Amino acid sequence: MEEEELEKLRKAGKIAAEALKYAKSLIKPGASLLDVTKKVEEKIVQMGGGFAFPAQFSCNDIAAHYCAEADDDIIFDKQLVSVDIGVEVDGFIGDNAMTVDLSGENSELVQASRDALENALKLIKPGAKLGEIGKAIQDAITSRGFAPVRNLSGHGLGEYKIHTKPTIPNYDNGDETELKEGDVIAIEPFASAGAGVVYESSPASVFELIEKKPVRNMFTRKILKEIEGYKDLPFCRRWLVDKFGEAKVNFALRELKNIGVIREYPPLVDQSHGLVSQAEKSLIVTEDGCEVLTDY
Numbered sequence: 001m002e003e004e005e006l007e008k009l010r011k012a013g014k015i016a017a018e019a020l021k022y023a024k025s026l027i028k029p030g031a032s033l034l035d036v037t038k039k040v041e042e043k044i045v046q047m048g049g050g051f052a053f054p055a056q057f058s059c060n061d062i063a064a065h066y067c068a069e070a071d072d073d074i075i076f077d078k079q080l081v082s083v084d085i086g087v088e089v090d091g092f093i094g095d096n097a098m099t100v101d102l103s104g105e106n107s108e109l110v111q112a113s114r115d116a117l118e119n120a121l122k123l124i125k126p127g128a129k130l131g132e133i134g135k136a137i138q139d140a141i142t143s144r145g146f147a148p149v150r151n152l153s154g155h156g157l158g159e160y161k162i163h164t165k166p167t168i169p170n171y172d173n174g175d176e177t178e179l180k181e182g183d184v185i186a187i188e189p190f191a192s193a194g195a196g197v198v199y200e201s202s203p204a205s206v207f208e209l210i211e212k213k214p215v216r217n218m219f220t221r222k223i224l225k226e227i228e229g230y231k232d233l234p235f236c237r238r239w240l241v242d243k244f245g246e247a248k249v250n251f252a253l254r255e256l257k258n259i260g261v262i263r264e265y266p267p268l269v270d271q272s273h274g275l276v277s278q279a280e281k282s283l284i285v286t287e288d289g290c291e292v293l294t295d296y
């Protein structure tokens, strides 16, 4: 990677980590999820970042992909809150997450995903096998009596692409693919007090443009134009509703989904509704280890 690109990647990572720390400071009983989301998004823009995806605050048995709607009414109280922040700088992405335990009763579960992440990071170097990284994650989580979420995984980070190869498993899947110097990846262990398998719930508030196609309806066309400005990265309904109003946006999103222009990212919920914690950092593989890009 060119030095100039590396600097953009580092900048995205730094902003993502700062935004995550800021989010943590705002998550308190009595604060509204919507308000915290907006403040964090404002902070990202102030720091010179773009959104690699909308800021997400997934509570309790929701592992990921809960993003506030324009009229979201969740007030933080005693939830287990997994915050996931993605920032882009000229397409270079920093992706990181942590879980805040407002009840104070789930520190073991939170620690399990943190330990798993730290253990995985120790293994990262050229030649490290993906299955071995998964095993380190799995062992850290099961040793505390929890289950790794097997159908969620870490991933490569590309230019304007949030999920590329390689896939970093959260359990030992036997994958012997080796990491290479220069690989940019996000590692994201999830620890579950329940099934350790998530399903796609509804309704979705996060979407992504997958294929541009002509649309006839005037409103839908207008909204598609706005969506094209999100540079093929995930976006949320709220951004559109704040600009165009709920009725038009819901009509357009439905139409765009039906004709295959956008896809949904629904909330991912633990199958047996166990609490889920997450920890995530982005890194680049170096000659003899790795450089963590989102050092929170």
Ligand code: MN
Pocket (backbone or CB within 6 Å): 084, 085, 086, 095, 096, 097, 188, 280
């Ligand atoms: Mn993430």
Ligand code: MN
Pocket (backbone or CB within 6 Å): 095, 154, 155, 186, 188, 280
């Ligand atoms: Mn990620």
